[in-house]
Amino acid sequence: MEYQIPRGTYDILPAQSYKWQKVISAFRELAAAFGYQEISTPVFEQASLFERSSGDSSDVVKKEMYRFTDRKGREFALRPEGTAPVVRSYVENRLDIGSANAKLYYIGPMFRYDRPQAGRYRQFYQYGIEFIGSNNPYYDAEVIAILWFYLTGLGLQKLRLELNSVGCPKCSVDYDKALREYFKPHLPQLCPDCQIRFDQKPRRLLDCKVPSCKKIASGAPSQLDYLDAECREHFAAVQEQLSLMEIPFVINPRIVRGLDYYTNTAFEVIYEGLGAQNSLxxxxxxxxxxxxxxxxSIPALGFAGGFERLLLALDEEKVSLGRPPVPDIYVITMGKAAQQLLLPYINRLRQAGIYAEYDPDKTSFKAQLKAADNSQARFALIVGEDELASRSVVLKNLQNGQQQTTPLEPLSELIAILKG
RNA sequence: GUGGGUGUAGUUCAAUGGCAGAGCACCGGAUUGUGGUUCCGGGCGUUGUGGGUUCAACUCCCAUCACCCACCCCA
Structure with missing residues (x-):
């Protein structure tokens, strides 16, 4: 094979595309019901936008970003995530003028140079919500509600919503200090990665998977004990709102967000049964x-999820996403005259929204009927010499084999039968 | 970026150094006006790619590409 798809990317083939359409339209509909509107931004931005927002010590920025220089030497990057571009657009387009909150959602490809794995790709599709404009804990719950109702609404069961507060920059300074104090005596026993984390991002010490580190981390102080009064109150209020909305959650003080810009509420939806990439x-x-x-300075929050993992989870739980479309009718003609007579009618049916399948390459009656059967069409529409003479069609129900003869004109009668 | 595994027909898999096969799917036929069942027929596929070893390679070796799993990271 001369050409190959780039590593870590994939084609969405026709046999799969109806599933994508289904999950995407479900997201659009739910977001719209909450009053959120779609925003689309370019797939590339100034590289510094991501460096400044995500934090230049984050792996996403350090080693996973697709960077390139354009012909005039400007530094760009394929977007590795959706929040920074949306916020950039919000600021640039002065959506902050007036007092209205911005309720936004986006759907689109993101890019990260990762080693591909199940549920992890270099170009992957995310859906996301961004709410900008209020610090009211109601909105924390609202945004979480959209995510929760989206996933449960699609039919997923084995979901777990984990909730945490990472505090404001003020309390996280105290917490980082407490963490360092706790880990300092254990420093020699920590894995090499954790040694680096100790200096750069002590919070990451909490979710190391090396058993020895895990053991040490299990006794570490909890972020929740280091929240200041305001953050503690906000966190409690978010929980209250979620409970009022009847959304089940568990508190997990170990949730650490990968990107630097997060404050206060942090949450994740975990799906057990996806292997290592279990964060939906x-x-x-x-x-x-x-x-x-x-x-x-405007408060905001949001979330992002990956469609690939969502589809894996739906598959794992054997949730049906409907079927690929099947024809309403499969047109069978015998002889050239029948074909010529029928051609305009076929298109008139299609214009009326009826999915009519027709294949001029199949000539024998048997082959056409067989193809009609394979297509899973509801009806075969048959026109041969007899029907040609009487300007009528035979409509054969392919499930039960029953046939009826219907005149071609007026076509509305035929359409009524097919739609009914 | 690190470690391990796997690549054979559309697909799922056989063939342990000696002629590349089977199920399913697909196509055709069994009276050119009735499908699904049944029967018959239909497969040269660069064995992922490129080298090497050998009289002989799907099989052994090296490289490379891709996928899978874990680390890592994250959605």
């Missing part, structure tokens, strides 16, 4: 991000 979606509040990238 994650998000949180990012009250400091807008100011960080040059806007006014």
């Amino acid at each position: 979606a994650g998000g949180g509040r990012y009250n400091a991000l807008l100011e960080q990238i040059g806007g006014k």
Whole structure:
């Protein structure tokens, strides 16, 4: 084979595309019901947008970003995530003018140079929500509700919503200090990765998977004990709102968000049974991000989820996403005259929204009927010499074999039968 | 980026150094006006790719590409 798809990418083939259409339209409909509107941004942005927002020590920025220089030497990057571009657009297009909250959603491809694995690709599709404009804990719950109702609404059962608060920048300074104090005596026993984490991002020490580190981390102080009064109150209020909305959650003080811009509420939806990549979606509040990238200080939050993993989970749980479309009718003609007579009618049926399949390459009656059967069409529409003479068609129900003869004109009668 | 595994027909899999096969799917036929069942017929596929060893390679060796699994990272 001369050409091959790039590593870590995939084609969505026709046999799969109806599933994608289904999960995408379900997301659009739910978001719309909550009053969220779609925003689309370019797949590439100035590289520094991501460096400044995600944090230049994050792996996403350090080693997973597709960077390139354009012909004039500008530094760009294929977007590795969706929040920073949306916030950039919000600030740039002055959506902050007036007092209205921005309720936004997006759907599109993201790019990260990772080693491909089940549920992990270099180009992957995310759906996401961004809410900008209020620090009211109601909105934390609302955003989480959209995610929760989306996933449960599709039919997933084995979901777990995990909730945490990572505090504001002020309390996380205290917490980082406490963590360092706790880990310092154990430093020599920690794995090499954790040694680096100790300096750069002590919080990451909490979710190391090396058993010895895990053991040490199990006694570490909890973030929740280091929240200041305001953050503690906000976290409690979010929980209350979620309970009022009847959304089940568990508190997991070990949730660490990978990107630097998160503050306060952090959450993740875990699906057991996907192997290592078991996080279906994650998000949180990012009250400091807008100011960080040059806007006014406006509180905001959001989440993002990956469609690939979602589809894997739906598959694993054997949730049906409907079927690929099947024809309403399969047209069978015998002889050239019948074919010529029928051609305009076929298209008139199609214009009326009826899915009519027709294959001029199949000539024998038997082959056509067999193809009609294989297509799973509801009806075969048959026109031969007899029907030609009487300007009628035979409509054969392919499930029960019953046939009826119907005149071609007026076509509305035929359409009524097919739609009914 | 690190470690391990796997690549054979559309697909699922056989063939342990000696002629590349089977099930399913697909196509055709069994009276050119009735499908599904049945019967008959239909397979040269660069054995992922490129080298090497050998009289002989799907099989052994090296490289490379891709996928899978775990680490890592994250959605």
